[in-house]
Amino acid sequence: MKAIVIERFGEPTVFQTADLPVPEVLPHHILVRVAATSINPVDVKIRAGAVADIAPAFPAVLHGDVAGVITAIGDGVDNFKVGDEVYACAGGVKGTGGALADYMLVDANLVAHKPQSLTMVEAAALPLVSITAWEGLIDRAQVQSGQKVLVYGGTGGVGHIGVQLAKWAGATVYALVSSDEKAAIARKLGADVAINYRQTPVEEFVAEYTDGQGFDVVFDTVGDDNLQNAFKAAKLNGTVISLVSLSQQDLTLLHAKGLTLHLVYMLLPMLFGVNRSRHGEILSKIARLVDEAHVRPLLDAKSFTFTDIAAAHAHAESGAAIGKIALKAV
Numbered sequence: 001m002k003a004i005v006i007e008r009f010g011e012p013t014v015f016q017t018a019d020l021p022v023p024e025v026l027p028h029h030i031l032v033r034v035a036a037t038s039i040n041p042v043d044v045k046i047r048a049g050a051v052a053d054i055a056p057a058f059p060a061v062l063h064g065d066v067a068g069v070i071t072a073i074g075d076g077v078d079n080f081k082v083g084d085e086v087y088a089c090a091g092g093v094k095g096t097g098g099a100l101a102d103y104m105l106v107d108a109n110l111v112a113h114k115p116q117s118l119t120m121v122e123a124a125a126l127p128l129v130s131i132t133a134w135e136g137l138i139d140r141a142q143v144q145s146g147q148k149v150l151v152y153g154g155t156g157g158v159g160h161i162g163v164q165l166a167k168w169a170g171a172t173v174y175a176l177v178s179s180d181e182k183a184a185i186a187r188k189l190g191a192d193v194a195i196n197y198r199q200t201p202v203e204e205f206v207a208e209y210t211d212g213q214g215f216d217v218v219f220d221t222v223g224d225d226n227l228q229n230a231f232k233a234a235k236l237n238g239t240v241i242s243l244v245s246l247s248q249q250d251l252t253l254l255h256a257k258g259l260t261l262h263l264v265y266m267l268l269p270m271l272f273g274v275n276r277s278r279h280g281e282i283l284s285k286i287a288r289l290v291d292e293a294h295v296r297p298l299l300d301a302k303s304f305t306f307t308d309i310a311a312a313h314a315h316a317e318s319g320a321a322i323g324k325i326a327l328k329a330v
Helices: 041-048 119-124 127-140 157-167 178-189 202-210 228-235 251-254 268-272 276-291 306-318
Strands: 002-005 014-020 029-039 063-072 085-089 103-107 111-113 148-151 172-177 192-196 215-220 236-241 262-263 325-328
Touching: 014 215, 029 085, 029 119, 063 127, 085 119, 103 202, 111 276, 119 325, 127 157, 127 215, 127 236, 148 157, 148 262, 157 172, 157 215, 157 276, 172 215, 172 262, 178 192, 178 276, 192 202, 192 262, 192 306, 202 215, 202 228, 215 228, 228 251, 228 262, 268 325, 306 325
Parallel strands: 148 172, 148 215, 172 192, 215 236, 236 262
Antiparallel strands: 002 014, 029 063, 029 103, 029 325, 063 085, 085 111
């Protein structure tokens, strides 16, 4: 099969085309003919060597998100059949193959039937970000109707799904964005209020929208210094969820306000082989929400194919993308 691989870490130009054997179908796995994938920050970090400890062995086939059609079924798989259209985040990390190839071998526990109302490209944009948002807001924070939820990066990959899930759960949703254009998009996705953080400091929007009390749940999809602002924005005994906590933090506010902090790392089931069926279950729930018009993917205006992989990664690193960057197989 044709595959796009890296033989070393580096800039987007390290991608190259290679001929690799089609993966042998293993028990409890399915073979998927890849139709599309999407870029997540972890894919960029792996390519660049920033997280070399979780990278696949060279020649490495990257990208975890996939949408495609099942072409073969392994022993022990009884909930899928050949010809099914599926989607998953199921590889591109240590010990697995990725989606930048004609075929991808995936653990059936990580897979769900694709939302019927989406194209393959649209579906491929959802898995990692949807699982992450669900684990943070639904599984960990257990967002309830009537709560005030603040979502950082309201038009980003995880953030735009977070806005929609929190709204579906019955919360009043406040999306932090960096421009008027993104504010309009966030409101279309369901945010009750879009706040331009470049114009309004955290103290001001906490005072304006919560009477100075703070938000019930703060969903930090950005990390680093923003985590301190998340602590400031949360109410007493509130909940903060962070996806990017690879930094030293002062926990004084966490203690002083009695906050609960949840850290979400959705790659753990793939990296350690634990609780993989939970990801398949979440994706099945997401597919239903999509087909019921509660959730939809936000795709960046620029479209790419697998042959444009270097340009797609460069665009991802530029910071100019809004929503997810998806790529169609050729």
